Amino acid sequence: MNRLVGIAAAAIAATAVLGACSNDSASNHDMSSMTTSAVGSPPSTSAGGDTRAQAHNDADAMFAQGMIPHHQQAIEMSDMLLAKQGIDPGVVSLANQIKAAQGPEIEQMRGWLADWGVATTTAPGGGMPGMPGHDMGDMGGQGMMSEQDMADLRDAQGVDASRLFLTQMIEHHKGAITMAQTEVDGGKFAPAVEMxxxxxxxxxxxxDTMQQMLTSL
Structure with a gap:
């Protein structure tokens, strides 16, 4: 009788051990599956892309593309004046001030366009490269001097050169202000709007300063 009881107890113990092994195996299988799934899943990526590229719009690109040559011409006009003799000291100071302000702005705008993958020059006919249907219109021509205007400034001397420079630069600045206001109204890139x-x-x-200078020359 004792022998039968021992055999029955051994059978029960064996059944319990087998059940435990089966549960451990199933548990290990589930964890392995979960681990494989976690490792195999690619990291999530943002659909936003490059924030620098997203932070601007067409108005920002047009502003930079138009203002770079506008600034370049102002610097060229200033250099013409500074190469002359007999120029009013106040006008000389103004020309140097214009160069000091606009040179760094040109480099800053070139940097923006490079970050955005946009050419610094406009496409033939005034459109923006890669942006069919977007015409610069008057954006790149506001207040710009013609070749004849530049030749007149180049040839002028003394007081006449000072007067001509001031007269031309007033119109040039008015054009820049119009272009800048367009950017303020429609731009998205905060540094460009700030500029x-x-x-x-x-x-x-x-x-205002140039207009006062003209009255005293």
């Missing part, structure tokens, strides 16, 4: 606001403020002050 546009600065241009409006600083160049309006320079216009």
């Amino acid at each position: 546009a606001r600065s241009i409006i403020t600083s160049q309006q002050k320079e216009i």
Whole structure:
């Protein structure tokens, strides 16, 4: 009798051990499956892409593309004047001020366009490269001097050169202010909008100064 009881107890113990092994195996299988799934899943990526590219719009690109040659011409006009003799000291100071302000802005705008993958020059016919249907219109021509205007400034001397420079630069600045206001109204890239606001403020002050200079020459 004792022998039968022992055999029955051994059978029960064996059944319990087998059940436990089976549960451990199933548990291990589930964890392995979960681990494989977690490792095999690719990391999630943001659908937003490059924030620098997203932070601007067409108005920002057009502003930079138009303002770079506009600034370049202002610097060229200033260099013409500074190469002359007999120029009013106040006008000389203004020309140097224009160069000091607009040179760094050109480099800053070139950097933006490079970050955005946009050419610094416009496509033939005034459109923006890669942006069919977007015409620069008057954006790149606001206040720009013609070849004849530049030749007249190049040939002028003394007081006449000072007067001509001031007269031309007033119109040039007015064009820049119009372009900058367009950026303030429609731009998205905060640094470009900030630059546009600065241009409006600083160049309006320079216009006021130049108008006063003209009355004293």
